Structures are given as structure tokens and as C-alpha cells.
Amino acid sequence: MNLQQTEQATTQGALMLAVETLRAGDQVDLSSCPFLKAHPAADLQYGVVEEVERETPECVAVWYESFNSVGYPLGTMLKVSPETFAKHSVAHLSEVSRQLASLVLEQAVSRGLEVEADAVRDAVDQFCKLHDIAATETERVAACDEAQQLWLVHKATTEADPDAQPSWDYVVEHFGLDASFDYSAADRAQYYQLLKVEQEGKGNGADLPESEDAATRDDVPSKKLKSQLIASWLGAKGVALDGHRYLAAHQEKAKRVIVVVDGRFDRSVFKAAHEEARSAGVEAEKMHVYCQIATYTGRSIEITKFEDVQVKDLDRKQRKRVRVADLSGLALDWAVALARGCTMEDKHDAFRRIAKDVWSEEKLAEQLSTMTNEPVIVRELSANFEPIPAFSTSREHGGLIVEEEGIATRRHTKSGLWFAMMSADLGDREQPAWSKWTTQGGTRYGNLSYQVNKRQQLFSGETQLIAAMRCYVASKLGEEVEVPVVLLAA
Incomplete structure (x- = not known):
């Protein structure tokens, strides 16, 4: 629904929306529905939209909670609750509304003022005059709503726990933003909110948000994979570094370290690799990373994906990138264990680790030939291993x-x-x-x-x-x- 349609509907006093714009949770006045208006409850309660589907180019199917599904011709207008109508209106803000909301927030932040409902409309009207902004009534109302929402975000991220508020320089580095760009107060508030969502989602308390601890990740490369990837670098007077999870080599003259991750390179892996270089006494100003995919980068980080490496038969763990929505069975159980931070390794590697000091190589090889080699969970205290729990089928887990x-x-x-x-x-x-x-x-x-x-x-x-x-x-x-x-x- 565009702003012109919204203004027309408001002017006419009818909170009308086209059926194809409805979303789950919207409230529809069933007395405006040509098919359900005769229902005994049509005048008593709203129909809550459960699902909307475009069945054909000219037909939209809507399922209501506690009511039957209805097939509407495309473009059918239905009356909705004021809350639903307001939600749709705000969702389609124009650039004018966003500009006005941003100006209101910037003034409030710079002057230490509260964005209050009684004053925000006056501020919006004032900015329209000062900056010669032509805004419709609907755009001004939307700007007021957006300004108050932005203020709530700003207030939540700056006043709830000011001691835990990271600096803007940290936010720039974390999201890989352009440090030379002058971000508005509204944009900064949005980035701080994203940071807060990450922090809460990962359960790190007052710590700055980061990915799961690298010590529990199943992305440590094999020695063969490291040697395959650093071969070309060693020709440039590089030195291989053994005994590290991710750190593979060092180029002293270039002050560069080579890092290999058999999976995703993110902030937690960067920190782990940086710590490995420090512990090894290696001076490094640059980090060249080989990985499957990278979700963290910076000015001193160079990324090369495995798919771009001109080396045949890389010794990678055979993996496939899959949508979580498609996971099931053992694959889903494994992903749950990974999400819970469980330490995992292949069964053969786990058994070899336990038996290598007791069994001969011949007996060990014979035993391994009879065993499957699926991932298992390593117990923290005993270092023994156990099957991955059936999270997706067992209520116990x-x-x-x-x-x-x-x-x-x-x-x-x-x-x-x-x-x-x-x-x-x-x-x-x-x-x-x-x-x-x-x-x-x-x-x-x-x-x-x-x-x-x-x-x-x-x-x-x-x-x-x-x-x-x-x-x-x-x-x-x-x-x-x-x-x-x-x-x-x-």
C-alpha cells in the first residue's frame, strides 16, 4: 500500500487495505468481507489472519484463525483494525518521513532532550518549514511514529547500561563500516540496536558480541590441508608454523601470517588466530586467511575462499552448505550439537586419540575398519566420546x-x-x-x-x-x- 492510498483511506474514514497486502497477525473486520459478513461473529470480533497465499495471478487465499479460508479476487479491499492499519502505514515510510524522523532524533540527541509524543509533531512541522520539506499529512504522521521508535532504540542502547555501551569505533569495525562516512544519529542508533540483538542472541551478558568460542568449533584444518595451502607462500621465504589450530605459516619480511579455517572465518576465529600469533612470538601486520566463507574482515585481513584456490583435491572435511529449514535426522541433530557449543570430532579420530598409546597401529587399523566414521561428541572431563543425542526425535533431549x-x-x-x-x-x-x-x-x-x-x-x-x-x-x-x-x- 503506497502513501497516496494510505492517505485516501484515512481521509475517507475507512481503514481499508488491499487483500494482497495482508500479513499474518493482521486483524480484519469481517463485516467488510463479502464472504464472511453473514457469520454470527462477524460483528463481534476481528478475524486474525493466519496465512496469506497468492494461489493464482487473480486470486489471493487468506486463512483466518477460528474461521474458514477465503479466496478473494486480487485487489479486494477489506477493513482492518486501527492497529493493523497503522502498522502497514509505518512499514511503507517514504524518504521524506525518514528524513524528518532522523532530523528529530539528531536534535534530541544533540540537545539532550526527550522525544515526547506532544513535542515531536511540533518538531516535525518546524523542520518542514526550516528545510523547505513538502510533506503530506500522512508522511508527517509516519515521521512522528518513526522518530519515537528511533528514540526508544537510542534510549535503550545508551541509558539501560551506559558502562557496557561500546564505542562507535568498535561498531564501525564490527560491521565493517566505512569509517570516513558521517553516519546520522538515527543510523547509529540502528547499528547499536543490531549489536544489542546479536549480544542478546548469543547470551554473552555484558561481553561484546561474538561467535561461539573457537575452542568448541568443528573447523580445525588438517595438517595436510595446511601444507597444501601454504606451499606457494613458503616459496616467498615463508616459515611453516606447527602446533596451532589455525595459524599455518609466517612471512617475516612481509609481516604476514597465514591462517587456515576449514569452515567459517568470523570474529572469534580472528581473535583465536591473533592470540596464536602472539603466543608464537610472531610479528604480524597482515593476516591472509583461507576459508570456506568469511563473515568478518578488516583492512589488515586478506581472504581467499577454497573455491578460488588453484589446488586439486584439497584435504577438506567433506561438507555441504544446507538451509537449516531443510535439515532433518542426523544432520539436524549434529547442527543442534554444534549450536550448543559441543566439542565434536569424527569417531575414527576420537578412537585413535584414546587408543593410540595402548594398541598397536596394526590392531588400531583393524578396529577402525569395522567402525563407521560419523561425528561424535567428546565428553569434557573424561575425553571419551558418545553418539550425538537425538535432539529432533527425543523429548528427553x-x-x-x-x-x-x-x-x-x-x-x-x-x-x-x-x-x-x-x-x-x-x-x-x-x-x-x-x-x-x-x-x-x-x-x-x-x-x-x-x-x-x-x-x-x-x-x-x-x-x-x-x-x-x-x-x-x-x-x-x-x-x-x-x-x-x-x-x-x-
Whole structure:
């Protein structure tokens, strides 16, 4: 719904929305529905939208909670609740509204003022005059709402715990932003909010947000993989470095270290590799990283993906990048264990580690030939190993996670599928929206407040536990994860 349509609907006194713009959780006045207006409850309660689907180019199907599904011709206008209408209006802010909201916030921050409902409209009107901004009534109302939302974000990130507030320089480095760009107060508030979401999602308390501890990750490269990748560097007077998880070589003249990660290079791995270089007494101003994918970078970091390496038959653990929404069985259980920070290794490596000082190499090889080689969990105290728990099928294991993490689930009465969302995403509203996508905590692709790629928050599954475990993994590791091929085959 564009701003012109919104203003027309408001002027006419009818809170009308086109059926194709409805979303899960929206409230529809059923007396305006040509198919349900005769229902006994049509005049007594709103119909809460459960799902919307474009069945054909000219037909939109809407499922309502406690009511039947209805197929509407495209463009059908339905009356909605004031809350629903306001939500749709704010969702389609124009650049004019965003500019005004940003100006209001910047003035409040610079002067130490509160953005209060009574004063914000006066400020919006004032800025329209000062900056000669032509704004419609709808754009001014939207600007007021946006300014108050931005102020709440700013206030939450600066006043809740000022001692834990990281510097703007840290935010620039963390998100890889352009340090020379003059970000507005509104943009800074949005980045601080993203930082806060990451921190809360990873459960690090007052610590700055980062990925899971590198010591528990299943991404340590083999010695052969390291030697394959550093061969060309050693020709440039490099020195191989043994005995480290990620650190592989050092070029003294260039003050560069070579780091290898058999998986994702992120901030926690960078910190671990940097600490390894410091412990080895290596002076390094640059870090060249070989990895599957990188989610952290900086001016002194050079990245080379495995797919760009001109070396045949790299000794990588055979993995495949898979959407979390598609995981099931052993692969899903493995991903849950990874998300919980369990230390894992292949069964053969675990058995060899335990028996190498007791059995001969011949006996060890004979035993290994009779064993499967799937990933297992290593016990912290005894260093023995055990199978990965059946998180996605056993309530003893998966049910505990559902309770600990506050994962909400529900069953779709029509399809029989189960849906799951984290309570933090579902919110505390009396009638929460089970929406598949959200921009909260999404990946930013621009400087404006709305330039954030949507993040999937709602996951489905054939059973309650499958849906819940997919939701849990995505909340910790993202929407995609690299899974050992042997588990996918299983």
C-alpha cells in the first residue's frame, strides 16, 4: 500500500487495505468481507489472519484463525483494525518521513532532550518549514511514529547500561563500516540496536558480541590441508608454523601470517588466530586467511575462499552448505550439537586419540575398519566420546532445549505442519504475529534504517521437535550451515 492510498483511506474514514497486502497477525473486520459478513461473529470480533497465499495471478487465499479460508479476487479491499492499519502505514515510510524522523532524533540527541509524543509533531512541522520539506499529512504522521521508535532504540542502547555501551569505533569495525562516512544519529542508533540483538542472541551478558568460542568449533584444518595451502607462500621465504589450530605459516619480511579455517572465518576465529600469533612470538601486520566463507574482515585481513584456490583435491572435511529449514535426522541433530557449543570430532579420530598409546597401529587399523566414521561428541572431563543425542526425535533431549530457550510452537490445523519461533521474536503481544520473516537482527546492506535483509524467524517441520530444533539452530548459527556430507547421506 503506497502513501497516496494510505492517505485516501484515512481521509475517507475507512481503514481499508488491499487483500494482497495482508500479513499474518493482521486483524480484519469481517463485516467488510463479502464472504464472511453473514457469520454470527462477524460483528463481534476481528478475524486474525493466519496465512496469506497468492494461489493464482487473480486470486489471493487468506486463512483466518477460528474461521474458514477465503479466496478473494486480487485487489479486494477489506477493513482492518486501527492497529493493523497503522502498522502497514509505518512499514511503507517514504524518504521524506525518514528524513524528518532522523532530523528529530539528531536534535534530541544533540540537545539532550526527550522525544515526547506532544513535542515531536511540533518538531516535525518546524523542520518542514526550516528545510523547505513538502510533506503530506500522512508522511508527517509516519515521521512522528518513526522518530519515537528511533528514540526508544537510542534510549535503550545508551541509558539501560551506559558502562557496557561500546564505542562507535568498535561498531564501525564490527560491521565493517566505512569509517570516513558521517553516519546520522538515527543510523547509529540502528547499528547499536543490531549489536544489542546479536549480544542478546548469543547470551554473552555484558561481553561484546561474538561467535561461539573457537575452542568448541568443528573447523580445525588438517595438517595436510595446511601444507597444501601454504606451499606457494613458503616459496616467498615463508616459515611453516606447527602446533596451532589455525595459524599455518609466517612471512617475516612481509609481516604476514597465514591462517587456515576449514569452515567459517568470523570474529572469534580472528581473535583465536591473533592470540596464536602472539603466543608464537610472531610479528604480524597482515593476516591472509583461507576459508570456506568469511563473515568478518578488516583492512589488515586478506581472504581467499577454497573455491578460488588453484589446488586439486584439497584435504577438506567433506561438507555441504544446507538451509537449516531443510535439515532433518542426523544432520539436524549434529547442527543442534554444534549450536550448543559441543566439542565434536569424527569417531575414527576420537578412537585413535584414546587408543593410540595402548594398541598397536596394526590392531588400531583393524578396529577402525569395522567402525563407521560419523561425528561424535567428546565428553569434557573424561575425553571419551558418545553418539550425538537425538535432539529432533527425543523429548528427553530436544524438549529440554525447547524449555530452556523458550521456543514457541503451534500446529497448523489445515496442513498438520508444526511451526516454531523463538519467544524473543514472537514478542509479548496479546495476539502475536507468526510471521516467517523479520528485519530484526538481519544483515545490513545500506545506511538507511530499513536497508536490512530479512531474517527467517518462523520454521516448520513434520513434528514439533523438528520445527523447534530448526528454529533453535537458525537462531544460533544463521539460516545456512555446513554439514558433513556423511550425515546428509544418512
